[in-house]
Amino acid sequence: MTYEPVIGLEVHVQLATASKLFCGCPTTFGAPPNSQTCPVCLGLPGVLPVLNQRAFELGIRVAVALECRVAETMKFDRKQYFYPDLPKGYQISQYDRPLAHDGHLDVAVNGAMKPVRIHRAHLEEDAGKLLHDPNEPFSYVDFNRAGIPLLEIVTEPDLRLPEEAYAYLVELKAILRALGVSNCNMEEGSLRCDANISLRPAGASALGPKVEIKNLNSFKAVKDALGFEIERQQRAIEGRQTIVQETRLWNARAPATEPMRSKEEASDYRYFPEPDLVPFRIDAPAVEAARRALPELPAQHRQRLAETYGLSAYDAGVLAQSRALGALFEQAVAQYPKPKPVANWIMGDLLGYLNAHGQDPDTAAFQPAWLAHLLQALDGGAISGRTAKALFVESLERQRDPQELMQERDVRQIVDAGELERLVDAVVAEHQKSVADYQKGKANALMFLVGKCMERARGQANPQQLRTILERKLTISREAAL
Amino acid sequence: MLTARELRDQIAAGALDPRVVLHELLQRISRINPAVGAYVAVDPERITAQLEERLRHGPRGPLFGVPITIKDNLCVRGEETACGSRILSGFRPPYHATVVERLLQAGAIVIPRANMDEFAFGSSTETSAFGPTRNPWDVTRVPGGSSGGSAAAVAAGAAVAALGTDTGGSIRQPAAFCGVVGLKPTYGRVSRYGLIAFASSLDQAGPITQDVTDCALLLSVIAGQDPRDSTSAPMPVPDYLAAVSQTARGLRVGLPKLPAEGLDGDVRAAMDEATRVLERLGLTTVPVELPHIHQAIETYYIIATAEASSNLARYDGVRYGWRASEFAAGGGSVEPSSAQRGVLQMYLHTRAQGFGPEALRRILLGTYVLSRGYYDAYYLQGMKVRTLMKRDFDAALSQCDVLLLPTAPTPAFRLGEKLDNPLQMYLSDIYTISANLAGVPAISLPCGFSSAGLPIGMQLIAAPFQEATLLRAARAYEQATDWHRRHPAISSVEQAR
Numbered sequence: 001m002t003y004e005p006v007i008g009l010e011v012h013v014q015l016a017t018a019s020k021l022f023c024g025c026p027t028t029f030g031a032p033p034n035s036q037t038c039p040v041c042l043g044l045p046g047v048l049p050v051l052n053q054r055a056f057e058l059g060i061r062v063a064v065a066l067e068c069r070v071a072e073t074m075k076f077d078r079k080q081y082f083y084p085d086l087p088k089g090y091q092i093s094q095y096d097r098p099l100a101h102d103g104h105l106d107v108a109v110n111g112a113m114k115p116v117r118i119h120r121a122h123l124e125e126d127a128g129k130l131l132h133d134p135n136e137p138f139s140y141v142d143f144n145r146a147g148i149p150l151l152e153i154v155t156e157p158d159l160r161l162p163e164e165a166y167a168y169l170v171e172l173k174a175i176l177r178a179l180g181v182s183n184c185n186m187e188e189g190s191l192r193c194d195a196n197i198s199l200r201p202a203g204a205s206a207l208g209p210k211v212e213i214k215n216l217n218s219f220k221a222v223k224d225a226l227g228f229e230i231e232r233q234q235r236a237i238e239g240r241q242t243i244v245q246e247t248r249l250w251n252a253r254a255p256a257t258e259p260m261r262s263k264e265e266a267s268d269y270r271y272f273p274e275p276d277l278v279p280f281r282i283d284a285p286a287v288e289a290a291r292r293a294l295p296e297l298p299a300q301h302r303q304r305l306a307e308t309y310g311l312s313a314y315d316a317g318v319l320a321q322s323r324a325l326g327a328l329f330e331q332a333v334a335q336y337p338k339p340k341p342v343a344n345w346i347m348g349d350l351l352g353y354l355n356a357h358g359q360d361p362d363t364a365a366f367q368p369a370w371l372a373h374l375l376q377a378l379d380g381g382a383i384s385g386r387t388a389k390a391l392f393v394e395s396l397e398r399q400r401d402p403q404e405l406m407q408e409r410d411v412r413q414i415v416d417a418g419e420l421e422r423l424v425d426a427v428v429a430e431h432q433k434s435v436a437d438y439q440k441g442k443a444n445a446l447m448f449l450v451g452k453c454m455e456r457a458r459g460q461a462n463p464q465q466l467r468t469i470l471e472r473k474l475t476i477s478r479e480a481a482l
Numbered sequence: 483m484l485t486a487r488e489l490r491d492q493i494a495a496g497a498l499d500p501r502v503v504l505h506e507l508l509q510r511i512s513r514i515n516p517a518v519g520a521y522v523a524v525d526p527e528r529i530t531a532q533l534e535e536r537l538r539h540g541p542r543g544p545l546f547g548v549p550i551t552i553k554d555n556l557c558v559r560g561e562e563t564a565c566g567s568r569i570l571s572g573f574r575p576p577y578h579a580t581v582v583e584r585l586l587q588a589g590a591i592v593i594p595r596a597n598m599d600e601f602a603f604g605s606s607t608e609t610s611a612f613g614p615t616r617n618p619w620d621v622t623r624v625p626g627g628s629s630g631g632s633a634a635a636v637a638a639g640a641a642v643a644a645l646g647t648d649t650g651g652s653i654r655q656p657a658a659f660c661g662v663v664g665l666k667p668t669y670g671r672v673s674r675y676g677l678i679a680f681a682s683s684l685d686q687a688g689p690i691t692q693d694v695t696d697c698a699l700l701l702s703v704i705a706g707q708d709p710r711d712s713t714s715a716p717m718p719v720p721d722y723l724a725a726v727s728q729t730a731r732g733l734r735v736g737l738p739k740l741p742a743e744g745l746d747g748d749v750r751a752a753m754d755e756a757t758r759v760l761e762r763l764g765l766t767t768v769p770v771e772l773p774h775i776h777q778a779i780e781t782y783y784i785i786a787t788a789e790a791s792s793n794l795a796r797y798d799g800v801r802y803g804w805r806a807s808e809f810a811a812g813g814g815s816v817e818p819s820s821a822q823r824g825v826l827q828m829y830l831h832t833r834a835q836g837f838g839p840e841a842l843r844r845i846l847l848g849t850y851v852l853s854r855g856y857y858d859a860y861y862l863q864g865m866k867v868r869t870l871m872k873r874d875f876d877a878a879l880s881q882c883d884v885l886l887l888p889t890a891p892t893p894a895f896r897l898g899e900k901l902d903n904p905l906q907m908y909l910s911d912i913y914t915i916s917a918n919l920a921g922v923p924a925i926s927l928p929c930g931f932s933s934a935g936l937p938i939g940m941q942l943i944a945a946p947f948q949e950a951t952l953l954r955a956a957r958a959y960e961q962a963t964d965w966h967r968r969h970p971a972i973s974s975v976e977q978a979r
Contacts, residue, residue: 039577043796045570045678046557046579048711078792080852084825089795141800270852272861275682275789278712 003199003237005230006207007159008119009222011172012150013182014126014190015058020147021125022049022092029188033131033142041147043087048276055149057290058181059099059123060282062151064291065179066118068103074282076123076274081267084141085128095271098122099151105175106299107167108317116168117156126150145189151181157196157207162226169193169219174298174321177362186218193222199233199243208233209245213257216250225250229257301326309339318347322361325351331368336375345371349392370395373403381462382406420461424469427452428477438474446470483639483969486548486696487723493547500547504533504591507549511640517621517975520635522554522564522595522612533591545703546589551641553632554595555602556687557676558582565678566600566610566628569836570803579676580711581645581687581704588703596644597631600838601794602652602680604628605910608901609840616897617659618970619936623894626656626910632690633660637937637970643691643700647677649684650782651889651914654926657690658889658939661928661968663956664690665697666914668946669921670715672701673708681789682713684782684918693966694927694957698722701949717947725950730958731764733951736882738772744909746892752930752938753888756959760886763958770878770885774871778916779908781871784851784864785919791848794841799832806831843904868919875920875943884955885943887913889926893936913941923949927956928965937965 020027023040039047056074063070077095103118128146132139153172159165173184173191184191193216198208211229216222228250233243248257273279296304298320305326306316319329325346332342350371354364374395378388383406391402398405427449428435438445446467453466484492492498508526515521529549536547552558555565557575559582564570578586585592599609607615607630615630617623618638625634629646633656636644646653648666657664665688672687679685689700702722708714737757761767774781799805809828837845851860878885890910900907917924922943929940940959944952960966 039575042801044575044577044802045563045565045573045796046555046575046674046676047577048675048713050710050712080792080795082795082798082829084798084800087796087801089798090792268854270792270849270854270857272788272792272852272857276679276713 002202003230003234004202004204005160005226006157006198006200007161007165007226008157008196009155009159009165009168010194010196011153011169012192013062013153013176013184015055015149015151016180016182016190017052017054017058017149019052019054021052021055021123021149022147025147027148029190031144033140034144036144037146041087042143043089049092049274051277052149055123056099058149058179059121059151060287060290061179061294062153062176062181063100063103063121064287065175065294065297066100066103066105066121066153068100068118068121070100070282070287071097072282073097073279074099075279076277077271078274079124080270083127084139085130085143085146087128087143087146091125091127092274092277093124094122105168105171107164107171109161109164109167111313114159114164114167116158116164119154119156121151121153124150124152157198162223162230165195165226166219166223169222170321171298178295178298178301178323180295192216193219195222195226197226197229197233199230199237209243211243211245211257212247214247214249214260217252221250221252224252224255225257228255232257295323305329309333309343311339311343315343315347318351319343324362324364328366328368328371332371335369335372338375341375342371345375345392349389350396353393353396365399366396367401370401370403373401377402377406381465384459384462387459420465420469423456423461424453424466424473427456428470428473435474435477439477446474483642483692485692486545486550486643487699489642490545490548500533500537500591503547504530504549507593507640507642511635514618514638514640514972514975517616518618518625518634518638518640519597519613519615520625520631520638520640521551521593522566522597522610522631523562524593524595528561529591529593536589536591541587541589543588543590543703544699545585547591548589549591549593549642550585550700551593551596551632551635551644552582553629553644553646554598555647555678555680556582556645557678558592558594561594563595563678564611565602566598566612567797567837567841568611568804569797569799569832570678571611573803575676577676579687580673580708582676584704584706585645590703593641595631596629596635596641596646599628599630599652600841601678601790602628602647602649603790603840603844605651605655605907606895606897606900607631607634607656608897609838611838614897617894617936618972618975619661620894620934621975623896623936624659624899626659626890626894628652628656629664629690630656630659633657633662633664636660636662636690636692638972638975639969643689643696645687645700645704646690647680647685647687648914648918649680649686649786650918651911653688653690654914654924654939654941655890655911657926658928658941659894659937661931661937661939661965661970662690662692663694663697663925663927663960663966664688665701665925665949665952666917666923667701667705667949668715668923669918670713671705671717671923671947671949673704673706673711673714675708675710679789679793681786682793683789684786686918694925694953694960695723695726697925697956698726698953701953705949715947720950722950722953726953726957728954729764730955733765733884733955734882735760735765735767735955736770736878736885737767738770738775738878738885738887740772740887741776741912744891744912745888746932748930748932749888749890749892749938753886753940756929756940757886759959759962760955763962765955765958767886768882770881772871772874772878772885772916774867774874775916777867778871778919779912781864781867782911782915782919783847783908784860785868787844787848788852788861788864789848791845791852794837794845797833797836798829799836804832804836806835840904871916872920875916875922875945879922879943879945883944883948883951887941887943889913889939889941893932893934893938917943922946923952925952925956927960928968929959929963930965931968
């Protein structure tokens with residue numbers, strides 16, 4: 001029997017506000033522990049939350065981008081549980097009336113479009129962080145993160161493959177970044193994902209017992225954990241074991257999912273409406289205005305790049321994954337109107353460099369004019385391909401226009417025909433044996449001579465040009481010898 | 483004892499030295515407090531330093547130099563504020579409650595910490611972790627609660643005026659028991675920032691004073707919207723002092739039909755007499771209905787405990803306040819066993835030992851009514867009844883300007899009389915609770931004495947944000963009577979030591 005996996009994802013994204021959701025504390029990542037706290041986010045007695053309007057607006061922006069229905073009323077609830085990183089003993093969240101519901105997102109998987117329905121998106125505050133020191137009999141709590149605004153985005157169980165989950169996350173992240181609502185940095189925890197998965201016999205409509213997977217620290221971990229879990233559940237079903245509804249943790253080193261808690265131990269969060277925050281009507285014209293103000297989203301971006309510049313779907317996809325990358329491409333093409341080589345340089349050399357150095361395309365400092373100048377120089381034969389690659393890296397490292405670097409160090413190729421002729425003549429005179437070998441039919445000898453010429457030119461010559469001159473000269477001298 | 487308004491007028495005129503005023507008050511507190519227990523603690527040095535600071539740098543506002551007593555659940559920066567609870571003992575907030583800040587901006591000298599029922603859970607001020615407060619009219623009796631310390635202090639002349647808080651009657655019932663004036667403002671009239679929450683949708687701070695005029699004076703200082711409290715209303719604050727001098731003639735007084743069960747004969751007689759006085763003053767009376775007032779107690783104990791169970795979750799021993807000694811930070815003298823080491827054990831021990839029995843009872847009740855499977859039957863149902871009660875008040879107050887009710891069904895009861903019978907204790911709030919559920923303003927003022935010589939209070943209730951009307955009617959009654967001029971014999975209080 002074949003089984004069909006049913007997968008849903010819950011993504012928590014930290015909204016990029018300057019201050020926290022219910023107080024004025026800053027949200028800067030990596031500050032010294034508890035340096036970004038106040039009576040409100042520490043849950044001191046008597047203090048009250050006041051909603052950060054900006055977080056609400058960013059939430060609305062995501063809601064309209066995911067084509068959700070926006071709630072008529074903004075209302076918060078308390079989700080109650082005890083944990084030392086939760087200062088008030090409850091989290092201010094949204095329960096029965098989320099900010100947004102019933103949206104959707106289309107995801108390309110293996111060349112086909114997969115529609116994914118968004119179940120809901122709601123605003124809530126983040127908790128603090130426990131710090132454990134194995135040498136101490138107690139733990140520390142850092143409340144800097146407590147109260148940072150989160151948007152929880154939950155899909156319907158529409159995904160069927162780990163690859164689909166992966167593609168959904170990539171697309172969602174691209175949208176969130178295009179919207180400017182979050183930096184989506186998984187290492188800093190500004191994007192977190194939990195996955196729900198169950199198996200059912202192919203063709204069945206009822207859902208099997210659901211397993212929730214936590215501790216997924218990268219998109220790859222999501223894919224790997226789902227792959228593992230599909231196999232584990234399938235083996236269990238085939239071995240006539242029952243699958244228990246539970247929460248499991250992904251251990252990337254094992255690699256395996258490991259049980260964390262079963263449903264019997266699941267908490268009763270005793271949700272009830274937050275009495276400290278007055279519900280308010282969400283202004284429909286404001287939602288419309290947010291919809292109209294949406295920037296170009298990745299799907300539109302990709303389509304426009306492909307159509308306008310004649311790029312392949314793949315190239316357009318790579319360039320549209322970051323707003324900055326797309327802009328760099330378009331601005332470079334405006335100055336050097338050959339889209340394909342511009343795209344190749346950005347996707348190959350630039351992304352390669354950024355990946356190798358752990359840099360973010362959105363924040364990379366590289367000017368479109370630099371790429372245009374470099375490609376122009378290359379086209380005109382002023383520099384070799386090798387020199388161009390070296391110049392590209394150097395311009396990134398030193399934040400300089402390659403044109404300036406070329407002038408500064410005279411790395412331009414020798415293009416003067418007379419100069420090249422003299423150079424070749426000198427090499428031919430010095431290496432008569434190789435000349436003889438070539439003339440006897442040893443093709444390798446020609447490459448040796450080209451190499452010697454390049455050496456003499458200190459790399460600043462076009463090897464193709466040298467080869468042409470050499471061939472001509474050696475043919476002439478052979479004819480002369482005959 | 484001069485009233486707050488008299489004091490501020492005489493201080494402003496240079497007829498009284500605020501140093502002398504404060505000195506005499508502190509002396510009176512030290513004489514009376516051992517027998518009455520109105521204050522948890524008073525630190526004369528710090529209070530005197532506060533006065534000196536005020537004299538040097540101001541501000542010289544409408545309460546310049548006037549000492550105002552503060553209930554132990556309103557945060558005063560740097561001063562221990564423990565809400566009558568062991569679990570908050572030692573807690574010194576790094577901020578002022580907005581009401582405290584407004585008093586200070588008006589030039590007042592704030593005097594912490596008036597005793598109260600633990601977390602305001604009670605009607606007798608017997609559940610305070612720091613010992614009970616006694617009624618200055620009869621020290622074998624309770625002062626009411628939860629603002630019993632504030633009311634007893636004002637009644638005994640150990641306070642010029644005080645702030646209390648009222649979630650189900652905690653300002654009005656002790657005001658009635660102690661023969662003073664107490665006002666619970668409209669929900670949203672006064673900021674709750676820095677008021678240590680009991681039930682967030684019901685709590686309001688308000689004045690407890692010697693007379694209605696002082697009530698108006700204090701309300702005009704503490705009322706108004708606060709950006710730190712989203713539930714405070716963006717309504718202009720009228721001149722309440724001007725309101726009290728306006729005539730009440732022609733105001734319509736609604737007389738609701740009330741559950742008569744448990745209503746004391748002396749209280750009933752005092753209410754009948756009060757009705758006649760109001761009629762003589764030219765107010766008209768009209769019968770009205772409050773059909774859901776019978777469900778007030780049940781509804782209240784669902785909503786208030788639900789919110790309390792949530793509001794008190796933060797007292798977990800992790801960040802501040804009291805922690806069970808076996809889990810003291812840095813390790814106690816006794817090495818904890820490994821089982822005790824866990825954070826769950828720390829929670830359980832800290833909360834079981836840190837809260838008193840009434841707090842534990844309400845946390846359990848509130849946790850129960852919010853639990854999965856019970857929410858709809860209790861909390862949701864309670865919220866529906868609450869909506870019906872609001873409609874009751876809307877309807878009744880469309881036929882009249884103020885409602886007249888007793889504040890409490892009986893005069894002050896004896897210490898210990900209801901402590902072991904929570905349901906009996908809860909019933910003493912039967913007439914006050916519905917104003918909190920409906921969010922409407924209500925005032926209690928003295929209207930007579932029982933045959934045993936105990937004060938009786940009457941309650942007036944108005945439509946939301948109609949405090950001026952309330953004060954007008956109350957002041958008219960007060961001017962026609964002299965109940966508020968009677969004071970307990972302090973010599974007998976002192977002898978009771």
